[in-house]
Amino acid sequence: MQNNFSTLLMNWNRTRNEREMPWKGEKNPYRIWLSEVILQQTRVEQGLAYYHRFIDAFPTVQDLALAPDEKVFKCWEGLGYYSRCRNLLSTARYIAFENNGNFPSTYESLLKLKGVGAYTAAAIASFAFDQPFAVLDGNVFRVLSRYFGINTPIDSPEGKKLFTRLAQGLLDFSSPGTFNQAIMDFGAIICKPKQPLCSECVQAPDCQAFRHGFVNQLPVKSKAIQKKKRHFHFFILRYKDNYYIRQRVNADIWKDLHEWVLWESESGLTADPKKLKRALDKLIPGWKGNITTVSAVHRQQLTHQTIEGLFTHVDLEKPLEKSHAYRSIPKKALADLAFPRFITRYLEKHAI
DNA sequence: AATTCGGGGTA
DNA sequence: TACCCAGAATT
Numbered sequence: 235m236q237n238n239f240s241t242l243l244m245n246w247n248r249t250r251n252e253r254e255m256p257w258k259g260e261k262n263p264y265r266i267w268l269s270e271v272i273l274q275q276t277r278v279e280q281g282l283a284y285y286h287r288f289i290d291a292f293p294t295v296q297d298l299a300l301a302p303d304e305k306v307f308k309c310w311e312g313l314g315y316y317s318r319c320r321n322l323l324s325t326a327r328y329i330a331f332e333n334n335g336n337f338p339s340t341y342e343s344l345l346k347l348k349g350v351g352a353y354t355a356a357a358i359a360s361f362a363f364d365q366p367f368a369v370l371d372g373n374v375f376r377v378l379s380r381y382f383g384i385n386t387p388i389d390s391p392e393g394k395k396l397f398t399r400l401a402q403g404l405l406d407f408s409s410p411g412t413f414n415q416a417i418m419d420f421g422a423i424i425c426k427p428k429q430p431l432c433s434e435c436v437q438a439p440d441c442q443a444f445r446h447g448f449v450n451q452l453p454v455k456s457k458a459i460q461k462k463k464r465h466f467h468f469f470i471l472r473y474k475d476n477y478y479i480r481q482r483v484n485a486d487i488w489k490d491l492h493e494w495v496l497w498e499s500e501s502g503l504t505a506d507p508k509k510l511k512r513a514l515d516k517l518i519p520g521w522k523g524n525i526t527t528v529s530a531v532h533r534q535q536l537t538h539q540t541i542e543g544l545f546t547h548v549d550l551e552k553p554l555e556k557s558h559a560y561r562s563i564p565k566k567a568l569a570d571l572a573f574p575r576f577i578t579r580y581l582e583k584h585a586i
Numbered sequence: 587a588a589t590t591c592g593g594g595g596t597a
Numbered sequence: 598t599a600c601c602c603a604g605a606a607t608t
Binding site: 261269271272273274275276277278280283317321349350351354357369371374415418424427428459485516 | 598600601603
């Protein structure tokens with residue numbers, strides 16, 4: 235640690251960093267892994283409740299490995315990026331049943347785990363096992379791009395290599411875990427994306443972006459995200475106290491979660507009962523019943539998609555015949571299944 | 587190398 | 598709205 239940046243960073247961390255989180259200082263690799271997966275692309279405040287929920291329900295990796303899929307997905311419900319949950323389960327079972335319950339303890343072996351990439355492997359390796367691997371997350375990209383005045387796009391392979399090398403070069407090898415924690419805290423508290431606290435920043439004198447007045451132009455991203463609009467018509471089919479649902483299985487949003495009978499239209503939304511009936515005829519030939527309610531239009535803004543949808547309530551006169559993907563389940567069993575936020579938000583405010 | 591995977595907070 | 602968040606996997 236013969237460089238000025240790291241010396242100042244570690245000193246700032248020791249004297250001025252009061253950020254506290256339940257996994258800070260944690261040495262149990264299972265807990266660290268769990269927290270890191272939950273926090274992938276997720277703000278600390280958002281992930282916090284989920285972390286406690288998981289630790290409560292699954293205190294050890296064995297508990298998680300033995301849990302039924304649905305119970306784990308229910309725990310993850312609402313957090314987003316559901317492949318993380320699938321990979322979490324897969325990795326827990328690998329560790330418990332195929333690796334004698336031993337958590338992998340080297341960067342290389344951690345990197346092989348499903349759902350563990352360069353960031354998470356470095357985080358676990360440094361926090362749990364004191365190994366010298368620098369983390370590279372959104373905070374680190376931002377701090378280093380500003381400090382060194384680098385405009386290489388961070389969402390390019392070149393940028394990733396460059397910043398990985400930089401971070402690794404700055405790492406305090408005598409306490410890599412503390413250094414990694416410190417640089418992320420520093421990015422979250424001081425070197426924020428918007429309105430960074432440059433006036434109280436200990437790195438400001440040597441920060442290229444601050445000295446030359448382009449803090450707000452960094453870091454650079456090359457790709458602009460583009461959003462597509464989707465139109466979902468959900469049919470809430472009820473027969474007595476039973477509802478028809480299915481699990482989403484395609485490579486698409488909300489994979490592994492459940493949903494009502496869905497008609498996705500290319501053209502837009504319609505609340506016209508005749509059109510809704512015709513659409514339902516195509517999805518579920520032979521259904522007999524009545525539309526009782528058509529909801530208002532609901533919207534959800536995702537990173538890459540804008541979802542618009544409405545909910546059509548249908549009372550069936552008889553159970554559906556087989557030959558479709560949906561299954562019938564009692565109302566009270568719905569509570570144990572994981573649904574997308576788009577649906578749970580509707581259920582919170584509307585009786586079915 | 588480019589896309590896609592959620593959901594929510596913030597300016 | 599647009600951007601961002603303790604990224605990773607797939608195409």
